[in-house]
Amino acid sequence: MTLHDNIRQTGDRALVASRRMVRLSTAKKNLVLQAMADTLDRQRELIKAANTIDLEQAATANLSAAMIDRLTLNDARIDSMVKGIREVASLPDPVGKKIWKRIRPNGLVIEKKRVPLGVVAIIYESRPNVTADAAVLCIKTSNAVILRGGKESINSNIAITRALREGGEHAGMPKDALQLIETTDRDAVRELVQMDNRVDVVIPRGGESLIRAVVEHARVPVLKHYKGVCHVFVDASADLSQALAIVENAKCQRPGVCNAIETLLLHQDIAQAFLPALHDMAARRSVELRGCAKTIAVLPSCKAAMPEDWPAEYLDLILAVKVVKNLKDAVTHINKYGSHHSDAIITADMRNAKRFLKEVDSAAVYVNASTRFTDGGEFGMGAEMGISTDKLHARGPMGLEELTTYKYLVSGNGQVR
Amino acid sequence: MTLHDNIRQTGDRALVASRRMVRLSTAKKNLVLQAMADTLDRQRELIKAANTIDLEQAATANLSAAMIDRLTLNDARIDSMVKGIREVASLPDPVGKKIWKRIRPNGLVIEKKRVPLGVVAIIYESRPNVTADAAVLCIKTSNAVILRGGKESINSNIAITRALREGGEHAGMPKDALQLIETTDRDAVRELVQMDNRVDVVIPRGGESLIRAVVEHARVPVLKHYKGVCHVFVDASADLSQALAIVENAKCQRPGVCNAIETLLLHQDIAQAFLPALHDMAARRSVELRGCAKTIAVLPSCKAAMPEDWPAEYLDLILAVKVVKNLKDAVTHINKYGSHHSDAIITADMRNAKRFLKEVDSAAVYVNASTRFTDGGEFGMGAEMGISTDKLHARGPMGLEELTTYKYLVSGNGQVR
Numbered sequence: 001m002t003l004h005d006n007i008r009q010t011g012d013r014a015l016v017a018s019r020r021m022v023r024l025s026t027a028k029k030n031l032v033l034q035a036m037a038d039t040l041d042r043q044r045e046l047i048k049a050a051n052t053i054d055l056e057q058a059a060t061a062n063l064s065a066a067m068i069d070r071l072t073l074n075d076a077r078i079d080s081m082v083k084g085i086r087e088v089a090s091l092p093d094p095v096g097k098k099i100w101k102r103i104r105p106n107g108l109v110i111e112k113k114r115v116p117l118g119v120v121a122i123i124y125e126s127r128p129n130v131t132a133d134a135a136v137l138c139i140k141t142s143n144a145v146i147l148r149g150g151k152e153s154i155n156s157n158i159a160i161t162r163a164l165r166e167g168g169e170h171a172g173m174p175k176d177a178l179q180l181i182e183t184t185d186r187d188a189v190r191e192l193v194q195m196d197n198r199v200d201v202v203i204p205r206g207g208e209s210l211i212r213a214v215v216e217h218a219r220v221p222v223l224k225h226y227k228g229v230c231h232v233f234v235d236a237s238a239d240l241s242q243a244l245a246i247v248e249n250a251k252c253q254r255p256g257v258c259n260a261i262e263t264l265l266l267h268q269d270i271a272q273a274f275l276p277a278l279h280d281m282a283a284r285r286s287v288e289l290r291g292c293a294k295t296i297a298v299l300p301s302c303k304a305a306m307p308e309d310w311p312a313e314y315l316d317l318i319l320a321v322k323v324v325k326n327l328k329d330a331v332t333h334i335n336k337y338g339s340h341h342s343d344a345i346i347t348a349d350m351r352n353a354k355r356f357l358k359e360v361d362s363a364a365v366y367v368n369a370s371t372r373f374t375d376g377g378e379f380g381m382g383a384e385m386g387i388s389t390d391k392l393h394a395r396g397p398m399g400l401e402e403l404t405t406y407k408y409l410v411s412g413n414g415q416v417r
Numbered sequence: 418m419t420l421h422d423n424i425r426q427t428g429d430r431a432l433v434a435s436r437r438m439v440r441l442s443t444a445k446k447n448l449v450l451q452a453m454a455d456t457l458d459r460q461r462e463l464i465k466a467a468n469t470i471d472l473e474q475a476a477t478a479n480l481s482a483a484m485i486d487r488l489t490l491n492d493a494r495i496d497s498m499v500k501g502i503r504e505v506a507s508l509p510d511p512v513g514k515k516i517w518k519r520i521r522p523n524g525l526v527i528e529k530k531r532v533p534l535g536v537v538a539i540i541y542e543s544r545p546n547v548t549a550d551a552a553v554l555c556i557k558t559s560n561a562v563i564l565r566g567g568k569e570s571i572n573s574n575i576a577i578t579r580a581l582r583e584g585g586e587h588a589g590m591p592k593d594a595l596q597l598i599e600t601t602d603r604d605a606v607r608e609l610v611q612m613d614n615r616v617d618v619v620i621p622r623g624g625e626s627l628i629r630a631v632v633e634h635a636r637v638p639v640l641k642h643y644k645g646v647c648h649v650f651v652d653a654s655a656d657l658s659q660a661l662a663i664v665e666n667a668k669c670q671r672p673g674v675c676n677a678i679e680t681l682l683l684h685q686d687i688a689q690a691f692l693p694a695l696h697d698m699a700a701r702r703s704v705e706l707r708g709c710a711k712t713i714a715v716l717p718s719c720k721a722a723m724p725e726d727w728p729a730e731y732l733d734l735i736l737a738v739k740v741v742k743n744l745k746d747a748v749t750h751i752n753k754y755g756s757h758h759s760d761a762i763i764t765a766d767m768r769n770a771k772r773f774l775k776e777v778d779s780a781a782v783y784v785n786a787s788t789r790f791t792d793g794g795e796f797g798m799g800a801e802m803g804i805s806t807d808k809l810h811a812r813g814p815m816g817l818e819e820l821t822t823y824k825y826l827v828s829g830n831g832q833v834r
Contacts, residue, residue: 019776019778023775108786110796118808219633221807245833249834353828359440361535368829368832369525370832372833374825379527391617392618392640392822395823395824405809406812408781408796408813409774410784410786410790412784412785412786414656414659415786
């Protein structure tokens with residue numbers, strides 16, 4: 001069978017399964033998820049054995065220590081997958097939720113209700129736990145899911161998928177509601193994202209190059225997260241010790257994640273007062289500062305920022321620093337160089353706060369808090385498929401609701417136009 | 418200047434204008450719309466003169482009478498554009514609307530609020546009134562809009578856009594919030610839909626070939642309407658005279674629109690009783706029937722349906738007719754051959770109605786009413802940008818709300834993670 005036919009048949013099976021998923025009740029779906037958790041728990045030795053093969057191949061291929069760490073499944077990580085599935089089972093089901101109901105003058109009753117998207121394709125990189133995490137969010141929302149993981153974790157992904165399918169089917173899930181593409185042929189991604197009559201949405205999870213490749217070839221709509229170039233702007237009226245604590249947290253608490261900040265903007269009126277304290281914090285936390293000319297005028301030892309620093313996503317203990325004339329210039333900088341993810345103003349001036357919230361074109365805008373809170377859990381969504389930097393359909397943290405669409409249910413008694 | 422640079426600069430100007438649009442209040446935007454209506458009204462002679470040039474060129478190019486009719490602007494049509502703008506001004510503004518507000522255990526206050534999409538590109542065909550209709554919906558929702566109309570109506574589009582820009586600017590709209598691409602070079606569309614750092618969404622309005630071409634080249638997300646292959650299914654328990662009235666309305670009242678039906682499905686238990694009445698109605702309303710073998714067994718004079726009839730969008734007085742065994746087969750047929758637009762069941766069996774509403778994967782699903790009601794006005798949305806057959810972001814009629822996205826506004830007092 002050609003790759004093309006292989007992927008098409010996967011799509012056909014998913015489409016058929018998606019029609020059956022629509023009929024499962026919330027209670028039935030939660031039983032499916034619990035059974036998946038049970039089977040994953042029970043098959044942990046099989047999963048660890050498969051993972052060992054991946055790890056051996058990774059060692060042979062000289063993958064980095066960080067990569068090997070991400071690939072590794074141990075009992076703690078399997079426990080965490082199992083626990084994650086049970087948590088998703090306990091969340092409220094968005095499917096069937098009424099968005100509004102109207103009775104029209106002609107007597108038609110129109111209800112707008114949440115329904116599953118249909119077939120969701122998820123393309124991800126090396127971490128095998130994504131296989132379980134992403135799959136169960138799709139099943140909880142009555143979607144069929146096609147998974148395509150990284151080739152480094154293929155054996156682990158196959159073992160996890162098998163456990164989930166076995167458990168799910170036992171509790172009444174159509175088996176093909178969860179499929180993994182087992183070929184590691186790179187062209188499989190291209191086939192998958194062009195199947196717009198079988199797949200309703202593709203969600204790539206990984207680095208920017210993976211995402212650009214998906215967007216380039218996709219005919220299926222894409223929900224994506226390009227990058228997180230987040231900012232804190234310290235306004236003239238800011239409480240400087242609060243500002244420093246927020247900057248330290250937003251930069252250092254977990255520098256490798258998308259909601260950590262990459263650039264700090266300082267109002268010129270407080271730059272002189274704030275920069276020495278920033279310098280001390282940076283030295284203490286091993287943060288490399290890269291400053292504009294005005295920053296260096298105050299901190300002569302600071303490295304100079306280059307034009308490529310402003311749009312950079314370091315994901316590391318590096319912070320670009322720029323002194324700006326006013327709020328307007330801060331907003332302009334953020335809208336120009338940021339990735340429309342998460343940006344904060346530290347200020348005591350509520351008019352400035354309001355203006356920042358309105359004019360900064362980002363998924364999450366903050367006043368006097370760390371950007372690190374942009375997260376499905378922190379926002380009270382329960383679970384998270386990722387954080388979208390798109391504006392259509394889903395913006396910011398994607399929870400269960402973002403894996404649904406809606407339809408209009410119209411009931412009449414013979415109405416015609 | 419190259420075409421590439423020309424379109425990029427249009428995008429740059431739109432992006433700058435979109436940042437200013439965010440700052441306009443609802444009251445200010447409504448003044449802008451009223452001023453647009455006034456100027457359009459006042460400049461009607463200029464617009465009709467420009468339209469005359471388009472009509473002369475259309476005559477030279479031997480365009481069809483239907484095409485020339487769509488192209489024509491007379492006082493009545495200009496009145497209707499002016500009235501349409503005033504109606505949009507009177508609609509509630511979705512921008513700034515609170516979707517939800519949560520106070521988190523750590524004291525963070527999170528508000529999810531509607532905000533503009535940013536820059537909207539609209540690609541349409543020959544009807545010049547779309548220039549005004551589409552532009553004002555975007556301005557009402559604080560977006561900047563880039564219009565690209567058909568080459569047949571270019572002079573009319575330029576005159577209408579000029580009037581709207583003059584009126585809008587006079588009342589405080591940044592002029593470049595409304596731009597028309599004046600070149601008729603076909604490659605302009607390609608440039609426009611690939612500018613994903615300047616344009617937030619593209620909405621193509623026109624025939625299937627236009628839409629497929631946009632999707633093929635787009636890097637910008639697309640909101641689209643492929644086609645309307647809508648169905649009525651007459652169930653075994655249907656009130657047959659009600660069913661006939663609904664079928665007549667859904668097929669004949671306006672056969673050229675997307676929510677008219679193309680295929681009628683009949684439960685085998687009522688086919689014998691229903692088909693003769695259908696035949697009489699079809700003869701009276703000049704509807705050509707194309708039936709399956711079981712239909713022809715009852716109506717021997719009926720033309721035979723070919724496989725290509727089931728997915729066909731006739732947009733004409735033609736109706737495909739198929740006898741099915743049961744509800745399940747009707748649902749399977751609709752999900753397979755339909756365009757996920759609008760489909761109806763006529764039944765007295767509320768369990769079947771419920772199952773149809775749940776299992777038919779369409780934007781609008783009906784019980785005992787005509788599919789012709791799928792429309793922004795009929796659904797109480799006030800105005801309509803089109804009807805989406807997509808599932809992401811907007812499904813079914815797109816009103817003002819569908820021209821917005823949302824953001825999270827997070828207020829704290831120093832919270833860190």
